[in-house]
Amino acid sequence: MSPSPVAPASKSIPAAHWRAFLRAWLSDPLRTAAMSPSGPQLARLMVAQVPRGNGPIIELGAGTGVFTEALLAAGVAPERLLVVELNRGLHGLLRQRFPQVRVECADACCVLDLAARCGIACGSADAVVSGLGLLSMPRLAVTQVIEASSRLLGSQGRLVQFTYGPLSPVPRALAARLGLRARRAGFAWRNMPPASVYTYSKDAVRAPSA
Numbered sequence: 345m346s347p348s349p350v351a352p353a354s355k356s357i358p359a360a361h362w363r364a365f366l367r368a369w370l371s372d373p374l375r376t377a378a379m380s381p382s383g384p385q386l387a388r389l390m391v392a393q394v395p396r397g398n399g400p401i402i403e404l405g406a407g408t409g410v411f412t413e414a415l416l417a418a419g420v421a422p423e424r425l426l427v428v429e430l431n432r433g434l435h436g437l438l439r440q441r442f443p444q445v446r447v448e449c450a451d452a453c454c455v456l457d458l459a460a461r462c463g464i465a466c467g468s469a470d471a472v473v474s475g476l477g478l479l480s481m482p483r484l485a486v487t488q489v490i491e492a493s494s495r496l497l498g499s500q501g502r503l504v505q506f507t508y509g510p511l512s513p514v515p516r517a518l519a520a521r522l523g524l525r526a527r528r529a530g531f532a533w534r535n536m537p538p539a540s541v542y543t544y545s546k547d548a549v550r551a552p553s554a
């Protein structure tokens with residue numbers, strides 16, 4: 345698939361998706377980390393960062409499936425996707441929406457084990473597309489998720505992450521330790537709230553072996 349702009353994600357978010365997301369937020373605001381699903385501009389910007397390839401793509405914190413939908417619309421084959429969502433209600437919605445995609449109700453911190461069970465080897469993923477609210481997650485959980493993502497990515501792979509904050513959401517020291525090079529890929533100003541997209545790729549010179 346192309347790293348250039350891709351097919352548009354659907355323009356409006358169905359009311360049922362809003363309700364499911366709101367229920368998740370009411371039950372656990374910190375974990376849900378947003379009051380509404382991401383909009384199409386952010387979804388396009390996220391998906392445009394996924395490198396061309398045929399390897400696995402792992403999506404973390406899929407919510408109602410805004411990024412999943414955009415990935416499929418961009419031509420990603422459903423069998424390449426492993427989608428992870430911790431909230432049971434949202435997981436149920438994702439299963440309903442994307443019966444052709446592997447959707448797991450699991451903690452992203454355990455994505456390494458989960459990927460292994462799904463036959464995804466370390467160093468084989470083209471991308472980890474993360475919708476997790478890293479800024480509201482415990483530091484240890486952030487470390488676990490980013491370390492696992494880094495191990496899953498192939499040498500040309502990318503971790504794609506958005507943030508509502510002004511800086512890279514992956515702590516600089518952690519990125520440096522893992523040999524991940526951060527790049528701010530763009531800003532979705534029409535998203536509510538506006539969000540920046542960052543990519544993290546393995547620095548060929550400094551990346552430690554997995």
Ligand SMILES: C[S@@+](CC[C@H](N)C(=O)[O-])C[C@H]1O[C@@H](n2cnc3c(N)ncnc32)[C@H](O)[C@@H]1O
Pocket residue numbers: 368375376377378380381382404405406407408409410411428429430431434450451452453474475476477
């Ligand atoms: C900010 S929302 C983003 C949802 C969706 N990607 C979007 O952009 O609309 C974060 C999502 O991550 C999920 N989540 C939070 N912590 C998680 C974890 N440890 N493992 C898996 N999913 C998690 C939440 O339930 C929520 O659906």
